[in-house]
Amino acid sequence: MDQILSLAAANLLSPIILSFALGVAAALARSDLNIPEAVAKGMSIYLLFAIGFKGGVSVADHGLDVTLGLSLLAGVVLSAVLPLIAFALLQVMGNLSRLDAAAVAAHYGSISIVTFVAATSVLEGSGIASEGYMVAVAAAMEAPAILSALWLISRGGDSRRMDSDLLREIMLNGSIVLLVGSFLIGWVTGAEGLAKIEAFIVSPFQGVLCLFLLDMGLVAGRGLRGGSGVLRPGVLTFGMVMPLVGATLGLGTGLLLGLTTGGVALFMVLSASASYIAVPAAMRVALPEANPSIYLTLSLGVTFPFNLTLGIPIYVAVASALTGG
Amino acid sequence: MQTHQAKRVAIIIEQVMQSRLTDAMTDAGVTGWTVLPVLGGSGQSGAWSREGQISRGTGMVQVVCVIRPERLDELLEAAFAVVERHIGIVSVSDCEVLRAERF
Numbered sequence: 001m002d003q004i005l006s007l008a009a010a011n012l013l014s015p016i017i018l019s020f021a022l023g024v025a026a027a028l029a030r031s032d033l034n035i036p037e038a039v040a041k042g043m044s045i046y047l048l049f050a051i052g053f054k055g056g057v058s059v060a061d062h063g064l065d066v067t068l069g070l071s072l073l074a075g076v077v078l079s080a081v082l083p084l085i086a087f088a089l090l091q092v093m094g095n096l097s098r099l100d101a102a103a104v105a106a107h108y109g110s111i112s113i114v115t116f117v118a119a120t121s122v123l124e125g126s127g128i129a130s131e132g133y134m135v136a137v138a139a140a141m142e143a144p145a146i147l148s149a150l151w152l153i154s155r156g157g158d159s160r161r162m163d164s165d166l167l168r169e170i171m172l173n174g175s176i177v178l179l180v181g182s183f184l185i186g187w188v189t190g191a192e193g194l195a196k197i198e199a200f201i202v203s204p205f206q207g208v209l210c211l212f213l214l215d216m217g218l219v220a221g222r223g224l225r226g227g228s229g230v231l232r233p234g235v236l237t238f239g240m241v242m243p244l245v246g247a248t249l250g251l252g253t254g255l256l257l258g259l260t261t262g263g264v265a266l267f268m269v270l271s272a273s274a275s276y277i278a279v280p281a282a283m284r285v286a287l288p289e290a291n292p293s294i295y296l297t298l299s300l301g302v303t304f305p306f307n308l309t310l311g312i313p314i315y316v317a318v319a320s321a322l323t324g325g
Numbered sequence: 326m327q328t329h330q331a332k333r334v335a336i337i338i339e340q341v342m343q344s345r346l347t348d349a350m351t352d353a354g355v356t357g358w359t360v361l362p363v364l365g366g367s368g369q370s371g372a373w374s375r376e377g378q379i380s381r382g383t384g385m386v387q388v389v390c391v392i393r394p395e396r397l398d399e400l401l402e403a404a405f406a407v408v409e410r411h412i413g414i415v416s417v418s419d420c421e422v423l424r425a426e427r428f
Contacts, residue, residue, distance in 0.1 A: 037375075165345065226372070284341045288411045 007313035023217020035215035056186020058132020083109035103290035109145025110275035130262025239302030243272035265319035274299035329425035340384035353403035358390035
């Protein structure tokens with residue numbers, strides 16, 4: 001418990017969390033502070049490229065093993081199964097329509113890459129090693145949840161067709177392409193490649209992450225301001241319970257796979273996080289009748305801040321305690 | 326100067342549906358349109374602003390095209406098949422153009 005509290009305190013007072021808090025506070029206070037859309041997009045590209053590249057370099061350094069394949073498979077299975085659990089929980093806690101519950105469930109099976117990036121930053125700051133290929137696991141966990149949500153809807157007799165355009169958009173969305181592409185570049189070029197661009201993708205990383213989280217705080221704060229009325233207490237509670245349920249499954253999976261402390265913690269983070277970029281776009285196409293205020297406010301306004309402030313320290317401390325790390 | 330009657334169709338739709346709509350318009354024989362960004366607005370789902378949207382799933386665009394009046398029904402049928410289940414507005418207005426052969 002002491003370890004959790006000290007990690008939580010250190011995390012809460014880190015520049016990235018304080019930047020996020022500044023953004024939330026500014027938005028709630030109706031400040032005109034704003035990060036231009038193109039700047040936010042540029043920072044997101046930078047962070048995805050840097051995290052993918054560094055993951056690839058780590059794999060090049062440590063080599064491939066069978067655990068990579070198993071981790072990818074486990075990630076896909078988790079992403080497909082988590083929406084079923086989320087859907088069942090929402091039926092009990094949320095009192096949402098079947099469509100809204102399925103749309104929310106899809107978000108909780110998929111992942112938040114920003115939460116993942118923040119977690120890797122915390123691990124690096126704590127000197128805890130993790131498997132570089134967890135980046136690839138993150139990419140693999142983006143899409144299966146969407147298929148599970150559509151299956152949930154079809155079970156209710158409302159068949160939704162997954163057209164080829166939507167499937168292509170999901171599988172080849174910009175985040176996945178950039179993450180996997182930079183991972184492969186890092187893997188191919190290895191430490192030598194990293195040495196050439198280190199000054200660009202390593203040193204400025206934390207600073208860019210701070211600014212990006214400031215923007216995320218602004219977006220989350222605006223979402224909370226505008227969408228808080230749509231979340232009933234049960235749904236709000238779900239937004240904080242479901243990450244813990246997902247993290248528990250991620251913990252079991254990481255331990256079964258025999259991952260390092262950092263790897264287990266990242267599996268927990270991936271399973272605990274909820275998408276707010278790829279899945280909302282897919283839901284608008286596939287389930288347009290579902291209310292975006294519910295799933296966006298929940299994933300971005302509740303679960304994302306929860307994971308960022310309390311979740312990550314808990315997951316890292318639990319992973320450390322159970323792996324002896 | 327000589328002008329010609331035409332119809333101006335403006336469709337405000339979610340950004341994720343943009344390519345599906347313009348593909349349907351192409352299939353309906355419409356060869357020209359303009360896509361404009363939407364800054365914000367308010368409707369049945371409440372107020373909305375482009376500022377700070379993190380997901381393209383929540384953005385809106387306006388697709389505008391000018392066509393000859395006799396082609397209007399075909400375009401509207403094609404467009405409606407795409408936008409029917411989605412948030413958005415389809416509006417038609419009369420306009421005049423200088424070069425009728427372009428539409």
